[in-house]
Amino acid sequence: MNQATRELTIRGLILGTLITVIFTASNVYLGLKIGLTFASSIPATVISMAVLRALGGNTILENNLVQTQASAAGTLSCVFATIPGLVMIGFWSGFPFWQSFFITLLGGATGVLFTIPLRRALVTHSALPYPEGVACAEILRVASPEGNQQALSALMRGSAIAAALTFLSTGLRVIRDGWSATLAFGPSIFRVQGAYSLALVGTGYLVGLTGGLAMLGGVIIGWGIAVPWLSAITPHPAGLDNGSFATGLWVHKVRFMGAGTIAIAACWTVFSLLGPVSRGLREAFSQTHRAALDETDRDLPPPVMNALLGALILGLGVLFSLFLWPVTSHNALLLVMLALGLGACLFIGFLVASACGYMAGIIGSSSSPISGISIISVVALCMALMGLEALHLVPDAMTAHDQHVAIAYVLFVLTALTGSAAISNDNLQDLKTGQIVGASPWKQEVVLLIGCVVGALVIPPVLNVLYQAYGFVGTLPRPGMDPSRALAAPQPALMVDIARGILLHDLDWTMILIGAAIGVALILIDRLLKLRKLALPPLAVGMGIYLPADVSVTIAIGAVIGRLFDRMAHPQSHGDDSTGTMIASGFIVGESLVGVVIAVLSGMTGHGDLLAIPVGDGFSGIAGIGAFALCLIWFALALRKASRPV
Numbered sequence: 001m002n003q004a005t006r007e008l009t010i011r012g013l014i015l016g017t018l019i020t021v022i023f024t025a026s027n028v029y030l031g032l033k034i035g036l037t038f039a040s041s042i043p044a045t046v047i048s049m050a051v052l053r054a055l056g057g058n059t060i061l062e063n064n065l066v067q068t069q070a071s072a073a074g075t076l077s078c079v080f081a082t083i084p085g086l087v088m089i090g091f092w093s094g095f096p097f098w099q100s101f102f103i104t105l106l107g108g109a110t111g112v113l114f115t116i117p118l119r120r121a122l123v124t125h126s127a128l129p130y131p132e133g134v135a136c137a138e139i140l141r142v143a144s145p146e147g148n149q150q151a152l153s154a155l156m157r158g159s160a161i162a163a164a165l166t167f168l169s170t171g172l173r174v175i176r177d178g179w180s181a182t183l184a185f186g187p188s189i190f191r192v193q194g195a196y197s198l199a200l201v202g203t204g205y206l207v208g209l210t211g212g213l214a215m216l217g218g219v220i221i222g223w224g225i226a227v228p229w230l231s232a233i234t235p236h237p238a239g240l241d242n243g244s245f246a247t248g249l250w251v252h253k254v255r256f257m258g259a260g261t262i263a264i265a266a267c268w269t270v271f272s273l274l275g276p277v278s279r280g281l282r283e284a285f286s287q288t289h290r291a292a293l294d295e296t297d298r299d300l301p302p303p304v305m306n307a308l309l310g311a312l313i314l315g316l317g318v319l320f321s322l323f324l325w326p327v328t329s330h331n332a333l334l335l336v337m338l339a340l341g342l343g344a345c346l347f348i349g350f351l352v353a354s355a356c357g358y359m360a361g362i363i364g365s366s367s368s369p370i371s372g373i374s375i376i377s378v379v380a381l382c383m384a385l386m387g388l389e390a391l392h393l394v395p396d397a398m399t400a401h402d403q404h405v406a407i408a409y410v411l412f413v414l415t416a417l418t419g420s421a422a423i424s425n426d427n428l429q430d431l432k433t434g435q436i437v438g439a440s441p442w443k444q445e446v447v448l449l450i451g452c453v454v455g456a457l458v459i460p461p462v463l464n465v466l467y468q469a470y471g472f473v474g475t476l477p478r479p480g481m482d483p484s485r486a487l488a489a490p491q492p493a494l495m496v497d498i499a500r501g502i503l504l505h506d507l508d509w510t511m512i513l514i515g516a517a518i519g520v521a522l523i524l525i526d527r528l529l530k531l532r533k534l535a536l537p538p539l540a541v542g543m544g545i546y547l548p549a550d551v552s553v554t555i556a557i558g559a560v561i562g563r564l565f566d567r568m569a570h571p572q573s574h575g576d577d578s579t580g581t582m583i584a585s586g587f588i589v590g591e592s593l594v595g596v597v598i599a600v601l602s603g604m605t606g607h608g609d610l611l612a613i614p615v616g617d618g619f620s621g622i623a624g625i626g627a628f629a630l631c632l633i634w635f636a637l638a639l640r641k642a643s644r645p646v
Contacts, residue, residue: 007061008443015051016069016447017454019044023070024458027077032084032466032487041429043593044070045136060140060437067136068430068444072451076108077459078370078422081491082415087467088475088489088496091408094467099323100460103412106315107419108452110345112445113308114353114420115427116299119441121276122354123432124297128361131206133432135585140437142582154579154638158586159593161631162198166594169196169624173612176624178550182243187236188228191246192219194557195550196628201635202587204558205566205580211362212559214537215552218258218544221518226254226545250549253511258546259375260515261522265538266355266376268523273354296435300442316345316416323412327405328395336393340384341413348380349417353424355539360425361432362540370422371491372546377417378495379512381410382502403503410499423452515545558584561632565639579642583635 023044048066052058083100086092122128142152169177180193204212223246230249237245270277300308320341321334328334352373385406388394398406427448434444468477471486473493501507522538529536544552566580601611 006057006059007440008065008446009062011055012048012052012062012066013069013447013450015048016044016066016451019047019066019070020451020454021458024077024455025462028080028459028462029466031077031080031491032472032489041067041071041132041136041426041433043589043595045139046589046593049140061439063140064136064434064437064439065443065447068434069447069451069454071426071430072108072112072423072448072455075422075426076104076419076452076455079104079107079415079419079459080463080489081371081374082411082418082495083492084463084467084472084489085411085492085496085499086408088472088492089404089407089411090475091404091411094477095460095463097460099319100463101456102315102319103415104419104459105452105456106312106319107345107349107416108423108456109308109449110312110349110416111353111420111423112427112448112452113305113312114350115357115424115431115448116305116445117277118354118357118424118428119299119431120279121273122357122361122428123435125276126361128358129206129208129211130361130429130432131203131584132360132588133429134206134436134581135202135588136429136433137436138582138585139589140433150579152582154582155586155589157638158198158202158583159590160586161634162202162587162590163594164590165196165198165627165631166591168627171594171598171611174615174620174623175627176620179621179625180243180550182246184242185228187232189231189242189246190228191223191243191549192553193548193550194553196624197550197554197591198587198631198635199591200551200554201558201561201632202584204555204560205562205584207362207555207559209559209563210535211537211540212556214535214540215544215547216556217536218261218541218546219549219552219556221541222250222254222258222545223549226250226257230254255372255546256375256511257515257518258542258544259372260512260517261519261542261545262355262372262515262539263376263379263512264516264519265522265542266351266358266373268519269358269539270351270354273358277354296438296440298440298442300445313342313346316342320409320413324405324409328397331395333393333395336388337395337398337409340381340388341409341416344377344381344384344413345416345420348377349420352377352417352421356421356425357428359539359543360429362537362543370418370425371494372543373421374414374418374491374495375498377421378410378414378498379502381413381417382499385410386503403500406503407496407499410503411495414495423448515542518542518545557632561636561639565636566642580639583638 044067045063048063048070049058052063052066083095083103087094123130139155142155165175168175176196178193178195178197180191183190227246227249230253231246234249240248299305317338320338324334324337328337356370356373385394389399394406398409430448431441431444433439434441466487471477471481471483472489473483473486476483476486498507519538519542522536522541526536526538562580562584598611
């Protein structure tokens, strides 16, 4: 093998596997404890470069494949949002290894398969920014022997500042990790908040002004209109402060409105992508077309993809059969249920993969609302099941005992959909990185599949260990356990509640339908604005409604800073090797690395506040505002200095 083009290597696969184990376990723990995970691409890139450089003979392409494999497996941990629901409803008493392994693996593998035609539509022939993919590519390029030393310096400065701020806020906790303000005008409550997160500031810079302001528009709709309106018409519980009341309304009401907006906007996005995606499908499955392409634009060979598709359909069919066989009658209705599961994984799965890939292209993988897509998926699954029930095509055993088996089957199929969506969300970032650095897409797709295998091997035992050690809120494996230490598992509990609410006909559809109406209105507004060469991406607005306000507000701050202080000299776009791009990438790197370290420590010790130093709220609040403001001022000055003509 030519040393300069070393790419797919045994040592790289081994290193990617080792990184995978750590990141996957940490992400599962964080997801069950607080409902959040960290993006693994950038930390994997940095660790890979350090280890392979120490071993010698490393190349930018080999480093890229290691981070591709590790990030895929780390992202697959998003199945924590659904599969624990089977334990929470009492269908499983633990996590059976083979069923958990195969549903995770097959779901992730469908995501890899779906991203092959989507790569051409959303990466090769698209101007989407892919902030984390660009950041990874810049890290790989500037850290290579021929890299730009000035750009590397900017990257390191940004990383060091973000790492210090994150360690102070998340590790030592001597400064707050965000700010909030709550105002009341009569019965209406207004609340605004932001995060002291330089990674989100960097994401906003890379996203650009249009995406950042669209997300800020979602915050205005959610927190400036919906929450005040709901707080005015909803009885205020005694003893509950205004801030907690407003947050509760957003969690239980407004987020469903955001999910409705995302659903309509996502469907419109997929519809608008039908042409490019259809072209991508034809090209991906054409052996003649593949033969005419350069190595840097070749996907897996069509015979391999056909075999993979057949294996996935067969595997999912067998898996769903084994899941239902002990609890339902063995007749034609069982075949109907298998068709429902397979149809959902192939049809709904491709739709959510497209939507997730597009959202990742707008704001990155870290902030992409996978849980919102899971809500849309569980609603679609339950509605399909209700339609079949109305036609008497559902086995009686599934509808008995308050739809217990039906809810379990929905959660099982939903796990495959979540794995597919999460992998699509992350993989297109990786493929964007590969496009920038000149990688071979088919080799990336191979290691993505390997990453899915490794992640699926790690996730079931980690879930079992965490469940046996802590339990879930409301579900403990043994009597006498301390319920205060139970993992909150917020997403699985939400999916269970939605599935149960729809199938038992007691879900409040009002907010979802309002959100859908908002989505239609946003599509019309966006079409009108495009006549004037402007844009208001409906999907970004929906994400602004659904995501926590501090995420969207901070992304918008980064976008505005980028426009005010950098684009005076570069009105069209940020250069790939500009100082601003490198500092923004550094922000994401520094915060991600510290987040990984803290997550690993939390997972090993079971304590999220291991390094915390007790200080007063007043001091931490003032210190947080001051530190974050100084970082923003430094960023703005660095951009202005770099934008001046030489």
